[in-house]
Amino acid sequence: MASTGLTIAPPRPSRRRGQTLRRLLGSRMIVLGGALITLLVLIAVFAPLISPFGPYEMVVQQRLKPPSALHWFGTDNFGRDLFTRIAYGARVSLGVSFTVALLSVAIGMLVGLYAAYFPLLDHVLMRICDALMAFPSILLAIAIMAALGPSMGNVILALVVVFAPSLARTVRSAALVVREQTYVEAMRSLGASSLRIIWLHIAPNTLSPAITQGTFVFAEAIIVEAALSFLGVGVPPPAPSWGGILFDGKVAIFTAWWMTVGPGLFIILAVLGLNLSGDGLRDVLDPNTVKAAK
Amino acid sequence: MSAVAETVTPPASAAAAPLLELDELVVRFRTENGLLTAVDGVSFGLQSGEVLGVVGESGCGKSVTAQAILRLYDETNLVRYGGAVTFRGKNLLKLPRAAMVDYRGPRIGMVFQDLSSSIDPVYTIGFQLVETILAHQPMPPREAEAKAVDLLRLTGIPSPERRINDYPHQISGGMKQRVMIALALACEPELLIADEPTTALDVTIQAQILELLTDINRSRAMGVIMITHDLGVVAEICTRVVVMYLGQVVEEAPVAALFAEPRHPYTQGLLRSIPALDGDRAQELYVIPGTVPSLLAVPAGCRFAARCPYADAQCRTEAPPLEVLRNGRKVRCWHHEVVAATGEVRDVG
Secondary structure (H helix, E strand, O other), rough: OOOOOOOOOOOOOOOOOOOHHHHHHHOHHHHHHHHHHHHHHHHOOHHHHHHHEEEEEEEEHHHOOOOOOOOOOOOOOHHHHHHHHHHHHHHHHHHHHHHHHHHHHHHHHHHHHHHHHHHHHHHHHHHHHHHHOOOHHHHHHHHHHHHHHOOOOHHHHHHHHHHHHHHHHHHHHHHHHOOHHHHHHHHHHHHOHHHHHHHHHHHHHHHHHHHHHHHHHHHHHHHHHHHHHHOOOOOOOOOHHHHHHHHHHOOOOOOHHHHHHHHHHHHHHHHHHHHHHHHHHHHHHHHHHHHHHO | OOOHOOOOOOOOOOOOOOEEEEEEEEEEEEOOOOOEEEEEEEEEEEEEOOEEEEEOOOOOOOHHHHHHHOOOOOOOOOOOEEEEEEEOOEEEEOOOOOHHOOEOOOOEEEEEOOOOOOOOOOOHHHHHHHHHHHHHOOOOHHHHHHHHHHHHHOOOOOHHHOOOOOOOOHHOOOHHHEEEEEEEHHHOOOEEEOOOOOOOHHHHHHHHHHHHHHHHHHHHHHEEEEEEOOOOHHHHOOOOOEEOOEEEEEEEHHHHHHHHHHOOHHHHHHHHHOOOOOOOOOOOEEEEOOOOOOOOOOOOOOOOOOOOOOOOOHHHHHHOEEEOOOOOOEEEEOOHHHHHHHOOOOOOO
16 A cells, blocks of 8 residues: 655645646546546446346356356356446445445544544554554454454444554644644634644644545455455355455356456456545645655 | 832732732653653743743743643643642642633733744634634624724734635735734733744834734733743843743843843843944854753753853852842842853843
């Protein structure tokens, strides 16, 4: 995972509406990455309209058929249309990962902001984060899944436990910089409560690194979720998920290569799109790293 | 000048209760290198309407003292206080943390040095003024907005109706300092602490800001603590001066007396380091030798001994007490009689 720049660039208030949007559209990486993600989301949302098949619809005569005009990505060992399953799988994979990213950002903001503001709490919270980050992410996720049992909710929970610490760290380091700014001190000298300072003045100034990091977590969550499903501790079958389809394809990899290529391609496209957007966002939101890179 | 020296300052107890009184204030921070005593037994007082200067080099504890008065370190640092900060008869250090919010802003206002980051960059000036006003005085937002415009006008910002919608990056440094002062005055405090308010400004703006502060001090009978390392600023607006060195008060005196007859070698050094306008240009400017020692390695005897031309064996082993002299003067030096006798008298300001 690419590490985000920790220097804080306060979100520049746009005088004219649409100025921010124009800056985002000015980045080729964001446009390309965004287009990829939009395409995948559209496929997921309109899956029933795109495909004439159902994701659980088995046609035994059509087992392990290679890609054709009817079955764009071929069929699997139960005769289910692979493109349909991948499209429906996008709902699961993207949905789970997006929820994970969203919750991680929320929890990361909460933990990071309070840790940065209260030094005693900082020691406790950061040691917990250290402990969680000491495990390889997939290993930790497997352990949590093994303890909780397979279900979609538990996958989300496990992945949030895995990813929230990295966000908490990102937000904390950004908030530590903001906390030392004179305006925070000035706010305090004007009688602003800790709650007001944290959420009204520090939080908005840490939002850009949090969003950037959140995009990378989104991408990483897709990979880890797929890995979990591939290992059989993810979203339980028969619900289609990209990792699960890959797992089904493993047994037939020499006879039906299309069973692994299809979902693999979608995983690559999704992760690529998100990482491109993340890099682009970082360049736009955090001008310091742009200068450093050039 | 002699008139000031002759004025008999009444004993503190006989006078009207002071607005603010620090009594042996101690501020300690818990750091990775152990307990660090940034302010070590600082005492001074201030009446309403008085302008008190607090002077010293960087790292001598001026700002820490100022921020300790408002207990600004409570939430974000591991801090321990000792002594007392009595504001209008109440010891602020004994108050519960939440109660401090009622003092910060409505009773004690503060102006900071750092202009570039003194106002939150993500909100307009108006938003922050209105926010501050509403936090302490419930009123309809329209009224608060009108009050914000008045405050900006009071601090001398041209066309405040338009400026109120500006973001901090759209205004100049001097203007930011005016906004800072407007923010500090938003809740009509009885005491204003100005922490090097003019250091980052150029001289003309500096003069304007000082004038603004004296105006406000006069018109509102507000107490002002002016923290600075610029003795010129002190000479211009202060009535009394406290000189700090390494977390302690080394000398306290009415401003004229201090300039006429410094009794602490450190004060003398500070005064000598000011270039005189009519002086000989070829003459090299006086520099106090050495630097302020680290707070983690405070010398055993007098804290200034290592840099002091008058230091002897006693100075290096025994810490001098803060001696109370006539005319409301105090000094922390074993040899202040000698210092006063040899000190050159110079007119500054």
